[in-house]
Amino acid sequence: MNESDSERIAHMLKSANYKSAPNIDGADLIVVNMCSVRQSAVNRVYGLNKKLVNLKKNNPKLKTILTGCVLNSDKQKMKKIFDQIVNIQNIDKLINAHQVNKSYLSCPALFSSSFSAYVPIMTGCNNFCSYCVVPYARGREYSRPSSEIISEIQGIIKKGYLEIILLGQNVNSYKDKNGQHFPELLKTIHNIPGDFWISFLTSHPKDFSDELIEVMANSPKICPYLHLAVQSGNNQILKKMNRNYTVEQYQKIISKVRKKIPQINISTDIIVGFPGETKKQFANTKKLMRKIKFDMAYIAQYSPRPNNVSFKEKKERALVLNKILKKTALQNNQKYIGRKVEALVITPSQAKTKSFKKIRLTKPAVLGTFISCQITDAQAWRLIGHPLDATQNDNINSDQQNAKRDNIPV
Numbered sequence: 303m304n305e306s307d308s309e310r311i312a313h314m315l316k317s318a319n320y321k322s323a324p325n326i327d328g329a330d331l332i333v334v335n336m337c338s339v340r341q342s343a344v345n346r347v348y349g350l351n352k353k354l355v356n357l358k359k360n361n362p363k364l365k366t367i368l369t370g371c372v373l374n375s376d377k378q379k380m381k382k383i384f385d386q387i388v389n390i391q392n393i394d395k396l397i398n399a400h401q402v403n404k405s406y407l408s409c410p411a412l413f414s415s416s417f418s419a420y421v422p423i424m425t426g427c428n429n430f431c432s433y434c435v436v437p438y439a440r441g442r443e444y445s446r447p448s449s450e451i452i453s454e455i456q457g458i459i460k461k462g463y464l465e466i467i468l469l470g471q472n473v474n475s476y477k478d479k480n481g482q483h484f485p486e487l488l489k490t491i492h493n494i495p496g497d498f499w500i501s502f503l504t505s506h507p508k509d510f511s512d513e514l515i516e517v518m519a520n521s522p523k524i525c526p527y528l529h530l531a532v533q534s535g536n537n538q539i540l541k542k543m544n545r546n547y548t549v550e551q552y553q554k555i556i557s558k559v560r561k562k563i564p565q566i567n568i569s570t571d572i573i574v575g576f577p578g579e580t581k582k583q584f585a586n587t588k589k590l591m592r593k594i595k596f597d598m599a600y601i602a603q604y605s606p607r608p609n610n611v612s613f614k615e616k617k618e619r620a621l622v623l624n625k626i627l628k629k630t631a632l633q634n635n636q637k638y639i640g641r642k643v644e645a646l647v648i649t650p651s652q653a654k655t656k657s658f659k660k661i662r663l664t665k666p667a668v669l670g671t672f673i674s675c676q677i678t679d680a681q682a683w684r685l686i687g688h689p690l691d692a693t694q695n696d697n698i699n700s701d702q703q704n705a706k707r708d709n710i711p712v
């Protein structure tokens with residue numbers, strides 16, 4: 303989301319006739335787009351102090367702005383480092399490059415990629431998970447009008463983009479002023495003519511509907527990839543986190559998704575060492591991880607604030623989960639060996655499958671193109687694949703057929 307916001311800020315600056323400086327030393331304006339999700343990210347912004355002081359000495363005209371997710375508790379101290387602190391919602395008014403009364407999300411973006419485009423559809427959150435700063439830093443949910451999203455995507459597709467990544471803190475609760483909800487929006491995007499992939503980040507289990515699963519299963523342009531944060535495998539901890547679902551409900555969603563979309567690649571977020579998490583409660587998370595067999599998990603150790611789970615214990619718990627993940631991710635990836643898959647080239651030596659598996663290419667391919675690829679080997683975090691010539695493409699099995707053949711458990 304922050305990367306996407308930065309792309310929109312970059313466009314606003316360009317429209318206001320700013321040019322990008324070759325390096326930070328030559329800048330007259332520096333906009334820092336901050337993330338508060340982890341303390342380490344906040345500390346990095348504090349760490350800019352010395353650099354900015356030196357830059358100002360050399361260039362008294364330099365203006366510095368801090369925006370993004372900034373907590374009130376950080377604002378006071380940050381005031382000493384930056385000339386101005388601006389809510390991301392008001393950044394357009396500050397830069398003065400866009401019509402007033404429109405969300406900054408409505409501004410065009412200066413995409414950093416020539417084939418992959420982030421499109422925010424909503425921002426903010428109403429969920430107040432007990433560990434999360436988003437509702438305080440970004441405010442309550444706001445959904446962009448669907449007509450505006452559609453026309454932006456139509457323009458992007460016309461420019462030749464191959465991948466549309468829809469963004470929001472909780473895309474499943476998207477609902478615009480006319481009542482259009484997320485599955486309907488997805489269907490409309492899917493109906494835009496062209497050869498492109500659609501994916502979305504991120505989803506909350508409590509809002510993950512059967513209708514959404516149906517739309518995903520029946521829309522070939524939607525990538526068979528789902529990031530669904532579980533956070534813990536223990537119901538008491540989930541309650542303390544204010545997540546509003548149980549482990550059983552989470553598992554039910556995963557089995558429905560796997561039944562309808564056997565080729566799905568599933569990733570998750572997990573927090574270890576949530577205050578009060580006992581060894582027994584942690585054991586439930588291990589159990590869940592072994593059961594679900596995630597393809598990827600982003601495992602965070604709960605904040606540096608002191609609690610009854612020691613730093614050492616949190617580190618150990620994260621290592622244990624990583625070990626389980628490495629095993630299940632490798633097993634899942636090994637099922638790809640021997641398949642021919644469609645892939646998007648993201649660097650000359652790297653591509654990704656429609657289900658978001660990274661592939662190291664055995665020979666260079668043209669950046670930003672769809673290719674066919676023969677998977678020859680698999681590691682836990684990536685596949686190894688050989689790009690095929692057009693003449694070798696005839697026998698590409700669909701992901702669906704491949705998944706059926708491999709009898710992926712649901």
Ligand code: SF4
Pocket residue numbers: 427428429430431434435436437471472506
């Ligand atoms: S749903 Fe996500 S963004 Fe919203 S409060 Fe919970 S963790 Fe934060």
